[in-house]
Amino acid sequence: MKLIFEKGKTGRGCDILPPCDVPAVKLPGSVSRKTPARLPGADENEISRHYWSLAKRSFGINDGFYPLGSCTMKYNPKINEELASLPGFADIHPLQPLHTIEGCTEILRTAADCLNEISGMDAMSFQPAAGAHGEFAGLLLFKAYHKIRGGNARKKIIIPDSAHGTNPASAAMAGFEVVNIPSGKDGCVDLAELKKAVGPDTAGLMLTNPNTLGIFDPNILEITETIHKAGGLNYYDGANLNAIMGLVRPGDMGFDAVHLNLHKSFSTPHGGGGPGLGALGCKKLLAPFMPLSGYGLSGREYPAGEQQQAGDQSIGRIRSFWGNFLVAVRAAAYILTLGKENIPEAARNAVLNANYMMERLREKIPPVLDGPCMHEFVISLEELKNRTGVSALDFAKALQDFQSQDFKIHPPTMYFPLIVKEALMIEPPETESKETIDTAVEVFLRLIDRANENPGSLKAAPEKTVIGRPDETRAARQPVLRYMFDR
Numbered sequence: 029m030k031l032i033f034e035k036g037k038t039g040r041g042c043d044i045l046p047p048c049d050v051p052a053v054k055l056p057g058s059v060s061r062k063t064p065a066r067l068p069g070a071d072e073n074e075i076s077r078h079y080w081s082l083a084k085r086s087f088g089i090n091d092g093f094y095p096l097g098s099c100t101m102k103y104n105p106k107i108n109e110e111l112a113s114l115p116g117f118a119d120i121h122p123l124q125p126l127h128t129i130e131g132c133t134e135i136l137r138t139a140a141d142c143l144n145e146i147s148g149m150d151a152m153s154f155q156p157a158a159g160a161h162g163e164f165a166g167l168l169l170f171k172a173y174h175k176i177r178g179g180n181a182r183k184k185i186i187i188p189d190s191a192h193g194t195n196p197a198s199a200a201m202a203g204f205e206v207v208n209i210p211s212g213k214d215g216c217v218d219l220a221e222l223k224k225a226v227g228p229d230t231a232g233l234m235l236t237n238p239n240t241l242g243i244f245d246p247n248i249l250e251i252t253e254t255i256h257k258a259g260g261l262n263y264y265d266g267a268n269l270n271a272i273m274g275l276v277r278p279g280d281m282g283f284d285a286v287h288l289n290l291h292k293s294f295s296t297p298h299g300g301g302g303p304g305l306g307a308l309g310c311k312k313l314l315a316p317f318m319p320l321s322g323y324g325l326s327g328r329e330y331p332a333g334e335q336q337q338a339g340d341q342s343i344g345r346i347r348s349f350w351g352n353f354l355v356a357v358r359a360a361a362y363i364l365t366l367g368k369e370n371i372p373e374a375a376r377n378a379v380l381n382a383n384y385m386m387e388r389l390r391e392k393i394p395p396v397l398d399g400p401c402m403h404e405f406v407i408s409l410e411e412l413k414n415r416t417g418v419s420a421l422d423f424a425k426a427l428q429d430f431q432s433q434d435f436k437i438h439p440p441t442m443y444f445p446l447i448v449k450e451a452l453m454i455e456p457p458e459t460e461s462k463e464t465i466d467t468a469v470e471v472f473l474r475l476i477d478r479a480n481e482n483p484g485s486l487k488a489a490p491e492k493t494v495i496g497r498p499d500e501t502r503a504a505r506q507p508v509l510r511y512m513f514d515r
């Protein structure tokens with residue numbers, strides 16, 4: 029497929045800008061271009077076809093079943109898109125005077141109140157643009173908290189080895205030292221290892237519960253208490269809240285701060301590269317340190333342009349303006365539509381779907397852990413690989429070929445969590461029907477049979493996709509991210 033720069037003709041284009049309605053400003057020579065920008069010379073038809081055919085080459089939630097574990101790819105009500113595109117929300121300017129956007133600040137307050145209620149926190153900030161950004165900001169709160177107490181020696185953040193990769197990365201970026209602790213045989217935190225790791229240098233713990241194996245840690249209260257007793261704080265990675273929203277609250281589990289990926293669990297599509305929002309919540313004791321433009325108990329309602337006041341303990345601004353506001357609009361719409369009764373119902377359905385699929389697969393692919401799972405589960409193809417040579421990668425690639433007019437499937441998450449060999453991590457979210465899950469199960473089981481009968485055929489997969497097997501190392505190490513002009 030040609031790139032957009034290779035299409036059309038120099039000089040052609042589709043200049044459909046409206047006439048300028050403000051005085052034109054002549055930029056000083058030092059900042060103006062010396063040569064004209066090299067824009068693609070494609071007309072509107074070509075541009076439209078180009079992006080349409082690009083879209084058809086990708087796989088999204090509108091194409092088919094998307095059981096990507098630790099990512100929550102679910103159906104998000106389209107009506108919330110419509111709400112978010114209302115002119116009163118979509119066409120405002122970040123520097124507009126506060127009194128002209130009171131409806132919008134009211135939405136933020138509503139979303140904050142609801143999310144505080146759901147997570148058991150006291151204050152909520154919509155500044156972080158992603159889950160990882162929320163983790164980073166949350167850890168800056170920990171840092172500020174310890175600093176004020178003279179706890180600068182608290183440099184260590186304890187993270188179990190089943191954690192999402194962003195956890196250690198955020199801790200390192202916030203200037204902490206990461207202490208990894210191994211999980212027990214049950215996939216949960218090994219309490220003895222945790223107790224060995226805590227000490228006067230402990231700044232805190234980062235944990236996701238249910239963890240990335242899909243297991244709810246039964247010792248959660250003892251875990252968070254162990255950290256508190258040592259003078260540390262607990263951070264809850266709430267990227268995927270599907271399993272517990274409306275049922276259990278991180279605040280009640282003993283966590284002091286949390287981020288919620290509104291772009292996973294609260295009605296903004298995730299994974300499309302669009303704007304995200306990793307809402308950062310915290311308990312009272314951390315509220316004074318919240319980023320500017322937070323809502324909730326701290327009463328921070330800084331207009332977009334306002335600077336930090338002297339004596340203010342806030343970690344400051346971590347993003348421009350109001351954050352990705354429209355994501356908060358969708359979250360508020362989603363929560364208010366579902367209400368107190370149906371938020372827990374959605375969580376129960378996520379757990380039911382995952383357990384149903386896990387049980388149906390069991391005859392040929394037993395899960396890594398016994399017992400019920402939460403919203404996702406992990407299988408290992410280690411035994412299959414040892415016997416037939418078919419790896420989790422081969423299996424995932426072969427799944428891509430299993431497309432029909434009526435059923436399409438995206439492979440699950442591969443090789444994660446890192447503690448399971450040949451892992452496939454499966455999450456059939458709450459919005460999938462029994463029929464869809466049944467069909468997916470049939471596909472998985474048929475593919476296992478094929479791996480046993482004709483392993484070679486999986487090695488050759490995928491054959492029906494636009495790209496077969498790219499050189500993943502080269503793609504990661506030597507990415508070509510921009511068009512190289514040859515003139």
Ligand SMILES: *Cc1c(COP(=O)(O)O)cnc(C)c1O
Pocket residue numbers: 098099157158159160161192194195236265267268289304306
């Ligand atoms: C997705 C995810 C994150 C990171 O969120 P981003 O928005 O991608 O930065 C962190 N932890 C867990 C468990 C996740 O699933």
